[in-house]
Amino acid sequence: MRRLKALKVSHGTWITLVALLLCLGALGLGAGSMGWQAPWAAWTDGAQAGDVAIVWQIRAPRTLGAALVGALLGLAGALAQGLFRNPLAEPYLLGSSAGAGLCMALMLTIGLPWAMAEGWWARMGLTGAAFVGALGGVSLTLVLARGATHTLRLLLAGVVVGVVLGALTQLMMVWSGEAWRVMQAFMLGNTALLGWDACAVLALALLVCLPAALVLARVLDALSLGEDTARTLGVPLGRTRVALVAVMALATAAAVAQAGLVAFVGLAAPHLVRPWSGARHGRLLLGATLMGAVLLTGADVLSRCLLAPQELPVGVLTAVVGGVYLLLVLYRRPT
């Protein structure tokens, strides 16, 4: 037993180590006169002012932001899978990402001056709008699927909501040229525009969502035994469901509002970490958060390398890789 626990700790440590190495690698990647020694040079006055600015004002917030977006999506995915007792649930497939995107497009269309402004308050405003949209999107999916117990119905309802809300988002963008320009990057999922203000919003969201999710971890454990059993164990299902959906929607909204629609990280992170973390949600939520950070930081690094010197939007990469992964998961499921 003690050896088993040590093994699990070491897996957590490995994931953290990989995340840190990826972050360091990401700091050294990109346009500029410096190579892999960029982070060290920027730290030790061995670089020109322009290069230092590239590392600290562009690469560092982008890398940290990617890790935070991935962490939030991994957490949201683990919450969704636990809450709906469905291993294929994730924010993107549940329509909450599409809902967040639609509300952001709405904000950009009707409230252009402040929504398009740079800075902390504009970010917070967009995140708030995305939160409302994420809640609306997942609620619509659940209503259409008549609950979350039927996997196929849930997936189909999520696809319908995603397509319809996506089409409405496109419609908004057609109305407003400015919104079109801003939203294009968001629709594809993009980490290139993440700055320190976005990092602050993301970090704040993670600071709220992760502790709240961990507090509710035992409720998710009880829910895995079925609704009747959870209820007789004293879990107030109605209230805790609302709390869990709110935490999931906030995590999704914060990620979408900063980096756009990044698919499948929320699906893959809990799946990849479950063999190591076990099924108890305390460890699973932490593990999925770390794994999400690793996945998106890795995807960000790859998106910069694959077509260098051009960059691939990170959402395109996660959609392609994640789509294949979803197919594999579906193929392996017995029913």
Next chain:
Amino acid sequence: MSVDMAAALPPGALLSAQRLSAQRGDRPVLSDVSLSATAGQWLAVVGPNGAGKSTLLRCLAGLLPPVSGGVAWSNEVASPRLSWLGQETEGGEALSVRDTVALGRLPHQGWLGWPGESLADRNAIEQALADTDMDWAADRSMQTLSGGERQRVRLARALAVQAPVLLLDEPVAHLDAPHQSLVAQVLQREASRGRCIISVLHELPLALVADRVAVMQSGRLVAQGARDDASLHRAIEQVFDQAVRIALVQGQWAVLPQL
């Protein structure tokens, strides 16, 4: 619909169903059922498929609101009031056996499960695992167990709650004969410790080990009585269309199939 109607409780009863009626959709599945259970008593509910046994248990647990009537609980019943073992397919297949049983202690820890397991929790978990002969598999994943072993873990989870009232829907489903006997002994012991046990059973010989037996048919309670009651035996034979006969064999009630 009042669920706490303690004033209407018969003397000595821990809980009492009073003129319960329930529906599934538009179909009535429980009609005017009144039933009481006292501390230190094991009550077995038997009847053919579709008789309304599980519905009665869900109404007693407060999981299904009745369309009329109600369930009264004695004010003396301490919280957590009940342990539940339902027929629903429980998930949590990836949880370990111990983690599954430990969830039975959630009512003692608050539903957030903080600050964690106390010594009493650990003792209750170990006792429940030993009672169901699953202590050898504590660290194994539920996915690696057979159907009968999983059922024993679910029963262990229900026992670990250590509530005054146990509502068990087919607790010995999928179990082999030795483990059915083991569970019967555990339930008898729990009853002797003052717990009130109401269990739906399809295994008639096991039901005739319980202190009292209630017989249901077509959503109605058609008979109830002590296990030695001859009129109860006739009622059981009747609801099963005389396909079984109850006889005393070597001092124990046996249920003989009529082929």
